[in-house]
Amino acid sequence: MNANLLIGAVGTIILLSAWLIETYENIRKHKISLHAHFAVLYIIGVAILTIYSYHIRDPVFFWLNVILLAAIIAEFLYSMAKSRFKYAKKHK
Numbered sequence: 001m002n003a004n005l006l007i008g009a010v011g012t013i014i015l016l017s018a019w020l021i022e023t024y025e026n027i028r029k030h031k032i033s034l035h036a037h038f039a040v041l042y043i044i045g046v047a048i049l050t051i052y053s054y055h056i057r058d059p060v061f062f063w064l065n066v067i068l069l070a071a072i073i074a075e076f077l078y079s080m081a082k083s084r085f086k087y088a089k090k091h092k
Contacts, residue, residue: 008060015064019071027078039076046072 046069053061 005060012060012064016067016071019068023071023075026075030082034075034079036076036080039072039079042072043069043076 046065050062050065050069053065
């Protein structure tokens with residue numbers, strides 16, 4: 001493994017660890033403060049970067065984006081489900 005790939009892999013692991021810890025804590029505490037416009041723009045941006053990283057054949061950048069995309073989609077869906085639950089509970 002060359003030095004650049006190792007640096008990229010370490011950076012990816014650290015960044016993903018931060019995201020996973022934050023997402024886990026938010027779900028555990030049932031506290032998601034994700035704004036829909038942010039999530040949609042983020043999902044679109046990361047999806048485009050995922051395609052780009054695939055085309056330039058950068059495996060570190062590609063997998064970072066794939067996992068970030070999955071994390072933000074999961075958090076967004078959880079946030080939407082939680083919002084609907086609160087709305088339904090208020091209007092019963």
